[in-house]
Amino acid sequence: MAVVVGIILAVIVCLTVALIVRKRVYDQVDLIEKWKLDIMDRDVAKQIGRIKALNLSGETLEKFEEWKKQWEDIVTKSLPDVEKYLMDAEEAADRFLVPKANKILKEAEKHLQNIEAEIKEIMKELEELLLAEKTGRDGAEELKPRIKGLRSLLSQSRYQYGKAEKQFDEEIDKLEEVLDQYQESVEDGDYLQANDIIHDLKENADALESKLDTFPDLLKQVKQELPSQLTNLSAGMKEMRQDGYRIRHLGFEKEIITYQEQLKDIESQLEIADTTNVEQQLQHMEMRITEMYEALEGEAIAKHYMEQKGPEYEDSVNQISATYEATKQEIEDIKKAYHVENDDMERFTSMGKTIKALKEHIEALHVSLEDDKQSHSELKQEIEEGFKKIEQLEEEHESFKKSIANLRKDELEARDKLVEMRWQITDLNWKLKKSNIPGVPNFIWTRFETAIQKNEKVMEELDTYPLDMNNVQQALSEAKKAIEQAYEQVDMMLDQAYLTEQVIQYANRYRSKHPELDNKLKEAERLFRNYEYELSLEHAAKAIEEIEPGSLKKIEAYQMETSK
Structure with a gap:
């Protein structure tokens, strides 16, 4: 079912x-x-x-x-x-x-x-x-x-x-x-x-x-x-040639004839209503005519420039040449008393070569003005470049004269520094004498002798003719360094001596109670009397630090405070 x-x-x-x-x-x-x-x-x-x-x-x-x-x-x-x-x-x-x-x-x-x-x-x-x-x-x-x-x-x-x-x-x-x-x-x-x-x-x-x-x-x-425009341009060029302008080299005559023929061809082209490329051709032609006018105007300006600046240029060359010759004679006299660096002489000789080239350029200008082979514009450019060279020569000449003049100035400054360094040696000697220390260690006297010898070396260089200021400056630098080192050593020695005295005086309060301290201080005093101030300070400081740690810093601080 x-x-x-x-x-x-x-x-x-x-x-x-x-x-x-x-x-x-x-x-x-x-x-x-x-x-x-x-x-x-x-x-x-x-x-x-x-x-x-x-x-x-x-x-x-x-x-x-x-x-x-x-x-x-x-x-x-x-x-x-x-x-x-x-x-x-x-x-x-x-x-x-x-x-x-x-x-x-x-x-x-x-x-x-x-x-x-x-x-x-x-x-x-x-x-x-x-x-x-x-x-x-x-x-x-x-x-x-x-x-x-x-x-x-x-x-x-x-x-x-x-x-x-x-x-x-x-x-x-x-x-x-x-x-x-x-x-x-x-x-x-x-x-x-x-x-x-x-x-x-x-x-x-x-x-x-x-x-x-x-x-x-x-x-x-x-x-x-x-x-x-072409006719007027041609007529203007003819008038400029009659007035002595140099424009033949520009070659505008042939170009004008070419344009006139080209205009006839364009006219024939326009007669059949053909305007192909006509506007471009005419624009180019107008532009070129403008350039021609500008070139002719530039030539006119150049001729006027030549008439005004040509004589001025020649006078400037003659003037810089005369100045150079005067400086040349002055250098001959200076070289008898001073040694002039080779770099300076090479620079001066180079100036002479440039001046000679400028004088040759003047002669070439006279020839160019007669043979009509160069345009006024080209000659104008040459003169402008010549003026720049003259300006540069004047600056270099002035710089050279200053460097020569500095030789005498440097000599006087060197002599003044020598006098000052001698006074510093005397001052340092006087400082030792009034210090009331038992005596002066031998290394200090060695420093003195070195400083005196370096000063004498400066004097020798200053008495040498012709005078070589490079050698003088080097001798001055060495003498200055020797005096600075002498000052540094003397100050350090005096500080050590004064600090030693302070340490011994401070430690005297403990001598009666500490026989060992007494013995160490006696050794420090012996070293002090023998001018061995650094060793003396080491012995005294070590002794008092064993009894009273930190006392040395306290004494140093006190000494710095009292020395202000």
């Missing part, structure tokens, strides 16, 4: 699932049916009929017939085919052949998608044709008055275009012919071709309008302005 119930339930479930799946197929059929009906309801024929307002001939007629046939095929063939697909799908679903039904529905969807693409392409081509018609028509309406205006402009200003007026007339005629070609294409229903004609015509009209606008100025430059 349970098995029978299970089988019945299984059958019910399978039947339910089958019915649900079949219902989905029916739903999909309904959707595709609605899609098909939507396409049938579209007013594509009316849209296609919009081009009836145009000239139904030629290309337009071909398009109209083609689109009309495509739509009729869709309505009479393609959509009924879809209906057949739907009927086959329903039949398969009725027999529960769901996979077959789904396959048929996919074919139906694909068929409808192809129909949609075909309709879309029709609408696209239709809009392109209508847009081409409107664009062409608008363009033609704009161009007609423009072309007429160009004709009027040319007619009213024919004298500004010279012989090119005839060529421009022909170009305007060509524009009008093209406009007629547009109209013929429209009448033939070839609106796409007509639109292309209008597009090209607009570009040509723009180009002609621009050419007509710039042509009068170009022709005026070629026939009047630039020839006049």
